[in-house]
Amino acid sequence: MQRRDLLRAFGAATALAFIPHDAMAAWARVASGIRPAAGLTDAQLMLVGAIADTMLPRTDSPSATDVGVPAFIDVIVSENYSEPERTAFLAGLEALDSWTPPSASTDSTPARAMRPSPLASLSGDERARILDAIERAPSRRPEPMRTYWRLKSLVVHGYFTSERVSKDVLHVEVMPGRFEGSAPMRARNASPSRDMHGAPHA
């Protein structure tokens, strides 16, 4: 690709500026802190945030809550999900919050003692133990496993499609200007997936 031609023809900034105003306005509304009507409660957002940050904690890159993952999940659950899906998700979230690993019942310690408080108020390590048990469950289909995996895929999607992570962590190139089919791996910041664009189709 003749990058200079491209820049000459459109101007570097212009090429990136063709953003539909309605789409931008919609996200700007959420980004500014205005929540969806009938969205998640504060407690639900806190729970989602606690789980999301256990999955994707702050390191030298931002955490899930640092880049607004709970707000994204609020938009999906409140504005994208159908009513039955939304109801099921919220019920699943509640079940997740009070879930006790099955092994706890065989433990000499009473289950409640091991889970003295809802998930959000546990220490990070304690919460990680719960997540670990959920991920090791033999089936992902029963609740709260079902909701957990739905949530996880939303957390990952929300995190890696955020502006900050796209630009500063993944260094996504909007116009790569070339296709290389056999490029070496870099030590860090591997190429993002093509998930957003789908597979090539005739």
Next chain:
Amino acid sequence: MRETTHFDAIVVGSGISGGWAAKELTEHGLKTLVLEAGGPVDPNHDFVEHVQPWQMHFRGLGDRKLLEADHPIQRECYACDEMGHKFFVKDGENPYTNPEDAPFRWFRGRQVGGRSITWGRQVYRWSDLDFTANAKDGHGNDWPIRYADVAPWYSHVERFIGITGAREGLSQLPDGEFLPPMQMTCVEQDARPKILKAFNGERVMTIGRAAILTKNHNGRLACHYCGPCERGCITQSYFNSLGSTLPAARKTGNLALRPNSVVAEVLYDPKKGRANGVRIVDAQTMESREYTARVVFLCASTIESIRLLLNSKSTRFPDGLANSSGLLGHYVMDHHYGSGASGTVPGFTDKRTIGHRPNGIYIVRFRNVKTQHPDFLRGYGMQGGSSRAGWGRGGGTPGYGAAFKQSLIDELGPWSLSASGWGETLPNADNRVTLDANVKDKWGIPAAHIEVRWRENERAMDKDMMAAMAEMLDAAGCTDIRTHGSNNPPGHCIHEMGGARMSTTASDGVLNRWNQAWDVKNLFVTDGACMASNGCQNPSITYMALTARAVSHAVTLMKQNEL
């Protein structure tokens, strides 16, 4: 000033075929009116391929409630998503019907540029294997043309639009006028010779042939590999009529383009035995208007052109214009596609891709080329590609915490390689389009009733696609090979063809060897409706070639005062 209502030529539709008709007619000096049912498109504002997920309200997951309300059918097309739905019709305004036991998906784009904005861009020439198929096995009628009739027109079109591909020298898939090929990935490069060797050189995996520029061409810029072509392209790097044929037509000074013009019928003059012109309904004001011309080209898309002809009734043609054969609407086809296999490719973990290749690999038709397969007639090509899973894999894989996050940032999943078949459908008289007497669209035009079914030959071929692809993946050294069967209903491939087929005699079809109606000599149909069979290749390049060829013939006749 009164609006001009008489032209040398009228073209119905501004997409892939209509754009070519407009370019060729105007370049021959004919004052040409192009009528487009949908509204104008301004690439500077409407093309949205560079909008990033974080700039979308649903981050690319789709405005599901809007899609369910406005596009319940269209949304099944991959391109009708959060950004691209504006290039698809609203289903409520554009109804069609089908028998309950014969589902059909009709994906439509009404705007200047038509479906050329969202098309898949794959371009494969037909060969005589395709043009002689009906004659050989007796399904459908013999084509009135052969490859030699179309070959120079393929070249004419390819040189103008710019297509990328690799020369293979295969008789069943002739090479075109290629710009440099796109790269295969390391695993595709590795698989190609292994598959060639395992199947006696008969199964050729080549890089996809696509109407995408790999270098600057005819004033348009080379691809910058951003990925989602179906949302438009500000650099005009893939072919659509909006950035290519329509500007060429405009440059002649002979083009008049009228958007928001829903053509309701072709007007017939029984005294002269000719098409007078067309009657339109203005999509916005609902007013009726008439435009006249010496010659009329229908390029409205397969089912729209059939519907338009069926709705153009007169004393002479009570069952639809140019339908003395009674075959109008019959022999409608689509490719049955999507069955195939995928596998994991061991190794190559130190390699990745850079850029989004808007193209894949193509496995050239190998069935019923030299020997006859016991289970089915005709054949299929396979399309697919390879990739490594990116961060998206994190949603389904176990893990959490700092190391998990870092692995999604730094690493990629294993390589996967997959492909699926695009299969030829046997022409069948019972696969047909009629008018629904009870349902009308927003503009009062009777809706199409579409009855198309997959039959035994298609189902047998689907099975073979899975088995054959699994064998090839095995030969390529893949592990964890899984086959996938497709439940796509007819129409889903968006390769609808036939219904006004070309034929050697007037009693055997609707159009002659020049896409000219047997019954109405100044009427031409050059979109997919003209097809007598459907090959297994993506058809648009053939429509373009046939359109340019038909215009050349029409112009010759006009100069001889025969039209």
